[in-house]
Amino acid sequence: MSQAAFPHLFSPITIGPLTLRNRIVSTGHETHLNDKGQIGDRMIAYHEARARGGAGLIMTEVALVHSSAVFVADPIRVDTDACIPGYARLAEVVHGHGTGLIAQLFHPGREMLASEDGTAPVSYSASATPNERFHVMPRPMTPEMIAEVIAAYGDAAVRMQKAGLDGVEIVASHGYLPAQFLNPQVNHREDDYGGSLDNRTRFIRDIAVDIRAKTGADFVIGLRLSGNELSHDGVDLEEMLCACDRIASDAVIDYFSVAAGSSATLAGSVHIAPPMFEEVGYTAPLGQAIRDRTGVTTIVTGRLNQPQDAEQVIASGQADLCGMTRAMICDPDMADKARSGRAEDIRACIGCNQACIGHFHDGYPISCIQNPVSGRELQFGAPALVSDKRRIMVVGGGPGGMKAAAAAAERGHEVALFERDAQLGGQARLAQLLPHRAEFGGIITNLTREMELAGVEVHKGIDVTENAIRTIAPDAVIVATGATPRWPDFEGRDEAHVVDAWQVLQGQANPGKSVVVADWRADWIGIGLAERLALNGHRVRLAVNGYMPGQTIQMYVRDASIGRLHELGVEMLPYVRLFGADGDSVYLQHLMSNEAVICEEVDTLVLCQGHTPSTAVEDLVRRMGLEHHLVGDCIAPRTAEEAVLEGLRAGRAV
Ligand SMILES: Cc1cc2nc3c(=O)[nH]c(=O)nc-3n(C[C@H](O)[C@H](O)[C@H](O)COP(=O)(O)OP(=O)(O)OC[C@H]3O[C@@H](n4cnc5c(N)ncnc54)[C@H](O)[C@@H]3O)c2cc1C
Ligand SMILES: Cc1cc2nc3c(=O)[nH]c(=O)nc-3n(C[C@H](O)[C@H](O)[C@H](O)COP(=O)(O)O)c2cc1C
Ligand code: SF4
Known part of the structure; x- marks a missing residue:
């Protein structure tokens, strides 16, 4: 066109x-x-x-x-x-x-x-x-x-x-x-x-x-x-x-x-x-x-x-x-x-x-x-083309890895990206599953196109191990392996029916009729899961470790989400931390008084407790003594914004 x-x-x-x-x-x-x-x-x-x-x-x-x-x-x-x-x-x-x-x-x-x-x-x-x-x-x-x-x-x-x-x-x-x-x-x-x-x-x-x-x-x-x-x-x-x-x-x-x-x-x-x-x-x-x-x-x-x-x-x-x-x-x-x-x-x-x-x-x-x-x-200016073309291996096909790969290839390097899953996108694939968030998946489409235009070789369905790295023999590795859901220790974790946000989104959980969403990050995930579960007919209580649901996200997005949660009858409990759970209750603690806030008649506790960095590949390349650059959530779990920015920096640095 x-x-x-x-x-x-x-x-x-x-x-x-x-x-x-x-x-x-x-x-x-x-x-x-x-x-x-x-x-x-x-x-x-x-x-x-x-x-x-x-x-x-x-x-x-x-x-x-x-x-x-x-x-x-x-x-x-x-x-x-x-x-x-x-x-x-x-x-x-x-x-x-x-x-x-x-x-x-x-x-x-x-x-x-x-x-x-x-x-x-x-x-x-x-x-x-x-x-x-x-x-x-x-x-x-x-x-x-x-x-x-x-x-x-x-x-x-x-x-x-x-x-x-x-x-x-x-x-x-x-x-x-x-x-x-x-x-x-x-x-x-x-x-x-x-x-x-x-x-x-x-x-x-x-x-x-x-x-x-x-x-x-x-x-x-x-x-x-x-x-x-x-x-x-x-x-x-x-x-x-x-x-x-x-x-x-x-x-x-x-x-x-x-x-x-x-x-x-x-x-x-x-x-x-x-x-x-x-x-x-x-x-x-x-x-x-x-x-x-x-x-x-x-x-x-x-x-x-x-x-x-x-x-x-x-x-x-x-x-x-x-x-x-x-x-x-x-x-x-x-x-x-x-x-x-x-x-x-x-x-x-x-x-x-x-x-x-x-x-x-x-x-x-x-x-x-x-x-x-x-x-x-x-x-940043325009990317400078390289005179010494190097073989760059990118591990992880989330937003960070994709941006890093595109940025490095754009400069003339030979770049191969390896993703464990059958599809690219990392956590962005989950983000797009939240209600009213389907367009978030556009970041995957856009970065996939950036990689195509830059000439990145993409390998899906490959879990990168030491052997894979030795076979590729890269001059440098960009590690963008992301993060997985964090399961904190709390009393009764093994007694209660506990699932995490990813399991719910991937259809791998079977939440009961009455759920408590325990939201530590106060970002899109807790608010979105509460909405998803309420839309599916569950009774939802959203317990937030902060001032309000969506505290850490842009205010227009948050305010509109809170409006929808209100319409759906989601009970919002701010200022509470997760303390424990058992067969039918979730125990919270008020952030200021430390007093107990008890949710009774709970079938399932849904954890939105942030993420834990995936550091296995980082440990590997360190041990192998390879030049490596870390990008995104594998350094510290944050958002797609930092992953993409760090991807660009890594792609410009190699
Ligand atoms: C439900 C949900 C909603 C979100 N909503 C937003 C939002 O609205 N805005 C926002 O900015 N952020 C959002 N985030 C966070 C954001 O998606 C992440 O911060 C971002 O995806 C991190 O990018 P990344 O590339 O560092 O890691 P990831 O996206 O985690 O990608 C890492 C990739 O590495 C792969 N990998 C790991 N180990 C290996 C290996 N050994 N070999 C090969 N591949 C490997 C993984 O399979 C994965 O695909 C959301 C997250 C979730 C879960
Ligand atoms: C970061 C930002 C700052 C804005 N500041 C102004 C402004 O200074 N004056 C104004 O009239 N509108 C402002 N707007 C509104 C934009 O002009 C525009 O109407 C809005 O972004 C919607 O259009 P879009 O969907 O094409 O982005 C701002 C929007 C953004 C995203
Ligand atoms: S950060 Fe702003 S300009 Fe960029 S994709 Fe999001 S809404 Fe659009």
Whole structure:
């Protein structure tokens, strides 16, 4: 499949004064790659990779227009001229690859995650309406402050114009300040900015008019909004259509960028970066409704991770352009691969949210569990070809081993990978069996393709022993043998009916009607098994050694899972450790008081107690005195992200 296979996706489009080569957009996303609040080398390298890879348009991440807008510890600011040189360098680089560049202008209003020094900041909104998710009570903005903030958007737009960008985007999506003015449940003002639709859209319209007055006609002005905030007190599609209609009638906005959800609630925030359980392109009907109603150029974004799906959205008239943001975090060359007939080589995003938005929430630079080079462009660069070709043996065909093999072969080594099982994938094969996690298996498909392209020799069904290593006589061994379920010692282990998570997933256990899932890692496994067993009709109690189920995983994935567990009637017991079990009870201990918490009438105890590294091959190669490199869970059981990153490092090191 080539450009010809995606005729709509690869047709040029003009937005105001800007003509784009295709319809593929990297929508704004925080990267934590800024350099003391300014755009520096790391962020330029990051966006350059997407521009070089064929993106039609890039939006830079939310940037603060006003001092009252600081909402994270290290924000990018566009409220002084100090921002101009960084944006100018970025614009030159991105334009050099034929890609458009638009800056997001941002004020969070009451959506305050953090401050620069750890104190609780004062936040401002249309009215003093508390925020459910961040527990923030904002101050209502005075008319003078409203005027100052509106002017700040216009001044920031002028800076972007001076820096050579093609335009700006007002971020009115996800319940941020402009959306707070729109929402009658948040905005209770009785002045010109509250009440009627005309008044509630005035803040946005005044910002757009101020920007236009200060930048002129030759500058794109876009508006990002949530077609439906999908929250109990959010703006729904009908209300949003009326607002868009009114905003469009001023004829100042050049495009609408349509997403879904709201930062203000746990349920709404899931849609900021919709996880794999949301359907591909599920926001497209919202885009279509807004486009049909207003006739304004529309970008639609949400789980469009493959060109086939984006082509369909555009061909069917649901949108004019498609945001494919995580698609390009995961594979910056996605657009070029689709254009040049290499669509099957695209490393498709699997919507896991771990290293992109997961890193953001943890305060770390962006990356991708499947593409560790993402966000580390300066660190890794292009792979250097080797002059001395070596024979590399990789033991283990899980994510770590597969990445290591591909990375080593890509550099020109002769690489053979050996996997004990009949299929590749390691633990990822189990991960994809959990409810709503089937797409996780995409990591296996993608890495298998990476190995094929790099020319790795794959041997399945071979348990690597000393003999096998001697026969191959490798110059170096990469050990990626992973881990197996950990069975801790506890009282009554042999009396009770005890099984582990892998046995349940592999259909090798026969859990009774009433089960306790004892979850130590508080990750996907305990939460997923509880859901699986509840769906199968078991009574499930999920005992978590932590604050809550899914404590260690990305919050949108966790929150949605907890919602499903609640609906299924799973009893969740946080703050407990496994202590013991017998024929019909499981004994837990409260983490703080050490008091007993007893679960009675239990048929089966399901262990989700983490993993134990498989070190037999490591011990062997050490004894044989061979050069070896360790990768992934066999070093210490963690996640696919570390396995793939360490695989890349090992493949680059041999
Ligand atoms: C149910 C479940 C859900 C999970 N969900 C997630 C998730 O959502 N996100 C995430 O990031 N992580 C998840 N994980 C963890 C993740 O899958 C692992 O961290 C990751 O697979 C580790 O990769 P690895 O390559 O180091 O080891 P493994 O995936 O364990 O692969 C090791 C491979 O080595 C093979 N092997 C071992 N010894 C030999 C030998 N002597 N000869 C030949 N082959 C050998 C094994 O058969 C295995 O295939 C999950 C794990 C499980 C069990
Ligand atoms: C790491 C990360 C950070 C994000 N930050 C922003 C942001 O700064 N501004 C914004 O409008 N949306 C932000 N988003 C939402 C994305 O623009 C996009 O709507 C979302 O990733 C869904 O699109 P996708 O399925 O194509 O990835 C962010 C998403 C991610 C993954
Ligand atoms: S970390 Fe997961 S969700 Fe994020 S870009 Fe990579 S594959 Fe997609």
